[in-house]
Amino acid sequence: MLTKKGKYGLKAMVHLAAREPGEPSLVSEIAEANNIPKKFLDTILGELRNAGFVNSKKGKGGGYTLARSAHLIRVGHIIRILDGPLAPIQCASKTSYRRCDDCTDERHCGVRILMLEAREALATVLDNRTLAEMRAAAQDDELILSYVI
Amino acid sequence: MLTKKGKYGLKAMVHLAAREPGEPSLVSEIAEANNIPKKFLDTILGELRNAGFVNSKKGKGGGYTLARSAHLIRVGHIIRILDGPLAPIQCASKTSYRRCDDCTDERHCGVRILMLEAREALATVLDNRTLAEMRAAAQDDELILSYVI
DNA sequence: CCCCATCCTCACGATTCAATAGGAATTGCT
DNA sequence: AGCAATTCCTATTGAATCGTGAGGATGGGG
Ligand code: FES
Ligand code: FES
Numbered sequence: 001m002l003t004k005k006g007k008y009g010l011k012a013m014v015h016l017a018a019r020e021p022g023e024p025s026l027v028s029e030i031a032e033a034n035n036i037p038k039k040f041l042d043t044i045l046g047e048l049r050n051a052g053f054v055n056s057k058k059g060k061g062g063g064y065t066l067a068r069s070a071h072l073i074r075v076g077h078i079i080r081i082l083d084g085p086l087a088p089i090q091c092a093s094k095t096s097y098r099r100c101d102d103c104t105d106e107r108h109c110g111v112r113i114l115m116l117e118a119r120e121a122l123a124t125v126l127d128n129r130t131l132a133e134m135r136a137a138a139q140d141d142e143l144i145l146s147y148v149i
Numbered sequence: 150m151l152t153k154k155g156k157y158g159l160k161a162m163v164h165l166a167a168r169e170p171g172e173p174s175l176v177s178e179i180a181e182a183n184n185i186p187k188k189f190l191d192t193i194l195g196e197l198r199n200a201g202f203v204n205s206k207k208g209k210g211g212g213y214t215l216a217r218s219a220h221l222i223r224v225g226h227i228i229r230i231l232d233g234p235l236a237p238i239q240c241a242s243k244t245s246y247r248r249c250d251d252c253t254d255e256r257h258c259g260v261r262i263l264m265l266e267a268r269e270a271l272a273t274v275l276d277n278r279t280l281a282e283m284r285a286a287a288q289d290d291e292l293i294l295s296y297v298i
Numbered sequence: 299c300c301c302c303a304t305c306c307t308c309a310c311g312a313t314t315c316a317a318t319a320g321g322a323a324t325t326g327c328t
Numbered sequence: 329a330g331c332a333a334t335t336c337c338t339a340t341t342g343a344a345t346c347g348t349g350a351g352g353a354t355g356g357g358g
Pocket of ligand 1: 109110111
């Protein structure tokens with residue numbers, strides 16, 4: 001599940017990607033534009049900053065900007081920071097693997113094999129889409145149709 | 150995330166699929182073999198029974214059996230019963246759609262478009278794998294290698 | 299009638315999620 | 329220096345969900 005934290009974070013990143021690079025956006029501005037509780041977004045952007053996805057500047061004229069070009073930011077990375085590993089189960093995660101206590105033979109565990117496949121499918125989508133592509137898809141009407149059909 | 154409920158349920162179903170059709174398995178037997186808390190598995194199998202995936206028989210000689218052949222049971226369906234919709238976010242779900250309160254224009258929402266894709270990828274994997282295939286993959290060594298590589 | 303095993307409902311502690319509160323720190327402007 | 333704007337930090341709260349356990353009701357087999 002994508003939590004609200006992840007959802008809000010993604011929306012905020014899209015918002016930032018829509019800006020001229022270097023033009024900072026205020027938290028309050030992003031919050032209002034996307035119907036996100038301001039204080040909540042505050043902490044979310046803090047995490048994104050600690051993770052190096054955005055830069056921030058305090059005081060008057062401050063705000064948040066993308067740390068890199070939107071073409072270089074993969075959506076999967078953002079989600080991992082905010083919501084944790086993509087894999088549906090820990091034993092199938094590549095970035096933060098952990099063994100299952102209840103499974104004796106991991107290599108013959110049907111659940112794990114299935115979830116490895118699921119994780120792969122998910123990662124293929126999320127790690128190949130960049131923030132720029134995500135924003136483009138949201139603006140372009142034709143692209144939307146191709147998804148819906 | 151696949152919860153423990155989903156995981157235990159899948160493991161139990163695999164266990165049942167390994168039986169001769171018609172041979173019932175006891176809850177206690179499945180629980181022991183897979184290191185699942187018996188009482189928890191009890192309720193899980195109850196839900197699977199209400200959903201029509203397994204049949205049950207009380208009393209001596211009773212237990213659980215698959216309601217249909219393992220070839221006809223899709224893994225995605227089991228997960229949906231136990232853990233809810235596959236889609237990472239409600240507005241991207243086909244089986245239990247719900248609108249997002251905070252998004253004004255759903256058709257131009259980048260998050261939703263992305264998650265539609267993610268849901269599709271996940272469903273392609275989980276709705277095409279049957280219980281029988283899952284069990285086979287767990288037994289067969291060669292198949293495992295092809296996944297790992 | 300007596301086992302046996304499923305069935306049902308409730309209840310609990312722990313964890314996570316979503317949001318809020320309150321203020322400290324930093325920057326720009328005058 | 330002083331003020332206003334804005335990020336930054338930490339803690340707390342309330343609600344929901346998760347994982348599990350207790351106790352007993354129900355019903356079939358012999
Ligand atoms: S090893 Fe993780 S589910 Fe079996
Ligand atoms: S419509 Fe659901 S995330 Fe925007």
